[in-house]
Amino acid sequence: MPFDNLAETLLRGGIAPRHVRRYLAELSEHLDDLTEKQRAQGYEGKDAELRARALLGEDRELAAAMLEQKSLRSITARAPWALFGILPPFAATAAMLVPLGILVVIGKVLGFLEKGAARPHWFEQLGTATAACANLVFFPLASVLFVALVARHRLSLYWALVAVAIPLLLFLHSVAEFTIPGHPGIRIGVGMAPIFLPKGWKTAAADWPIVTAQYVLALLPLIWLARRRLAAR
Amino acid sequence: MTEDNSFMSGLPELAILRLLQDQEMYGYEIVQAIAARTGAALSPGEGVIYPLLHALEKSGALRSRRKTVAGRSRVYYTLTAKGARRLSALTSRWSDLNGAVQALMGGALAVR
DSSP states (O other): OTTHHHHHHHHHTTBOHHHHHHHHHHHHHHHHHHHHHHHHTTOOHHHHHHHHHHHHOOHHHHHHHHHTOGGGBOHHHHOHIIIIIIHHHHHHHHHHHHHHHHHHHHHHHHTTTSTTOOOOHHHHHHHHHHHHHIIIIIHHHHHHHHHHHHHHTTOOHHHHHHHHHHHHHHTEEEEEESOBTTBOSOEEEEEEOOTTSHHHHHHHHHTHHHHHHHHHHHHHHHHHHHHHHHHHO | OOOOOSSSTTHHHHHHHHHHHHSOEEHHHHHHHHHHHTTTSSOOOSTTHHHHHHHHHHTTSEEEEEEEETTEEEEEEEEOHHHHHHHHHHHHHHHHHHHHHHHHHHHHHHHO
């Protein structure tokens, strides 16, 4: 591609991807117009293309002009600490609440969540599956989202590590329990039990197969990005 | 857009806003029009006009839309009300500067 290096320079410089994309599209269209003009002036084939490319400007000039415009920098580049340091636990919680929310709506509509209500076996199975889905699909999806943002904006791998590590250290874990010894009713929700505190360890140990899978799945996108970055060196 | 105090800066912006006051145009058209109207005395680098167009749009001075004309799809830019106010301010600033330079040159001629 003619402007691949330019795109990399701009993304690494913090320019918002949408501006980079549009800039490259406009430059391509401009180059077509210039080439057409050169042909109209009697230059042929490669000669016309080379003259047009020279008129358009060197990659260095084109990049400098864009990097000079601070307003075109992405929020991700301007405040990565906010996006990758603060948002991840909230995003992961929100992502995990979606399937549980659906479960609660179903339970409410069918009256399975009323006090003392009889719950069919399939609803309890659905609840267990939904909690597992929140832990093993939606939680890792939040991790995928932040790693993808780091990759897209060509940010340091450390930001991806921060975004993935914080929810893992806080140990966000979904539960849907229908039979709690010595406790009436049911428990559905997303809990937070920092893994570095005894309560976190106990919760993790009680549900270790799911917790292990949750951690591995959340770390996979980070490992993928690290391998990709190493391969690109 | 931040107020830029360097001597020539603001001139490409003025030229762009002035051209778009009359009609909507795309980047290549703007570059050609600036070169034609100024007798190529003011000819910005062909590709470097786009970052300025993007920044002007971001500041609300311009609006853009993709339009297909004669089978070619391009991004067309138009002036907004905010852009018109910016043009008016820039025009006034450059008129003052022009007057000052004229006075300076007249003074220099008188000394001679």
